[in-house]
Amino acid sequence: MITRVRPPRWVVDAAAVAVAVVDAIFGSVYLDNSELALAVIACAALVFRRRWPVAVFLLTLPSAMLNELVIAPAIALYTVGRQSRNRLVSIGCAVAAAAAGISWGLGEPLSRTDAVIYGVFTAAWAAAPVLFGQLVRTRDELSQRLVEIEEARDHERHLHAQAVLARERAQIGREMHDVVSHQVSLIAVRAGALQVAAPDTDTREAARTIRELSVTTLDELRNLVTLLRASGGRGTELTPQPTLADLHTLIDSSGIPVVFGGELPTEITGAAQRAVYRTVQEALTNVRKHAPGATAEIHLWSDAERFGVVVVNTPATRSALPLPGSGHGLLGLTERAELLNGQLLSGATAEGGFRVELRLPRT
CATH class of the missing domain: 1.10.287 (Helix Hairpins)
Known part of the structure; x- marks a missing residue:
């Protein structure tokens, strides 16, 4: 990652004032005492441009209107565009600067073509610093946003x-x-x-x-x-892990009308038995939470290559209470099934209920 080295602010401010002073010196040959005073005020005001950008711009406006100084008002316009969050303020300052420059040109005898060229040039001179300031502001905001995103990713x-x-x-x-x-x-x-x-x-x-x-x-x-x-984050009592023999107790204590059938191979591992048990447990829990009054059907199945369990519930017959649910239960079951090289399928049924199926390989 490349880090840009920026000069101190006081160096940048001093350079801005110096450039404005040089512009005023070259133009002071044609200025009287009052106009020279306005030029001095415009250059001196740039010292405070970061703190009061709009006020500093207003102090540079008379010199742009009467003396046609370009550097001090341009620096003030850039600061307004760079620091102002309200774009209407930036647009208003640019319009005021363009109007001030055009008003100076109205006092000069210009042809129509020259007047148009002068007007376009003045409008561009007023808009460019504001747009550049907005561009720099947007770049800094994006850079800060990228830093925040990287910190969030690290976290x-x-x-x-x-x-x-x-x-x-x-x-x-x-x-x-x-x-x-x-x-x-x-x-x-x-x-x-x-x-x-x-x-x-x-x-x-x-x-x-x-x-x-x-x-x-x-x-x-x-x-x-x-x-x-x-x-690992929480204490857990060392209780015996459930097996298929505990399914009937789980179903009886669920309080849900359940039709239970089917059987599984007798040689399946303890981890597979726990996966089946946890799938039925999570499915019945979701029925109680999200489908009150529904009935459920639990079917154990097996074939030559796989075995598993299917839990299907009917639609709810009464309104469900707004209980919190994060979806982590099904996510945990999916991870458990993948650890056993299996698959968990879940989704709504055509009748409005819900279906959960665990498929595990016979090994």
Whole structure:
């Protein structure tokens, strides 16, 4: 990224005043004392052009009308166009400068052609500084906007990285709880059984040691999983993950008339069972929120290559309460399905209801 090096403001202001003074000096040969005083006032006023741009322009206007000085009024017009947010003010100042210049020309004996040329030149002289000032202002605003956009993108990338890290931590926590914790618990149970049934003291002592180490490891593992989930953004209790066996309990507690049917292969993984459960759970939640009075149909299906679940609800029979909804539920289900190389389809039905379908590959 290329950074422009700008001179200090006082250098720019001093250069502007110097150029205006040079213009006034070359024109002072033809000026009387009163006109010379107006030229001095116009040049001196440029020192304050950034603070009071319109007032400074009005102070330079008499010199443009009587003395035909061009530099000081042009600098004042540029400042007005550069700093004024109201374009009508800039246009009004440009019109006033053009009128002042044309009024000076009316006192000179000019032919019609020369008068037209002089009028066009004066109008261009008045409009050009204002347009250039507006152009510079627009460029600076766009540059500032680009900086803000880049900062917003950096912030968005930072938030996205945090969200990815939170998901990874939550995923690690789930896997540790679902797999490692379960296996360590089995080791502790088997060691306890061996401690009771062992025929000799050495075996019982070894089983007791294994059981104690397993229990200690399990406690440390649970603390680590809790820490991972808390670092991911929120604390989550280590509750058992749902399976297909919990679907009936979920449906019975939903309070929605549901027609349930179909079956799934018995060999599907725990992650796939949780995906099916969460899909049904989210679909029934959306029915309660957005389609009060509706009924639902849940169908489990499978073929040679895929399996899944379809949840279809009828239209609402009464007005829904304005409950908040961000759409993150279906988005999370879509991400869960993609992690399992599957697909989640959702959309409105022709009858006015809603349909959600989860498709997962048989592996």
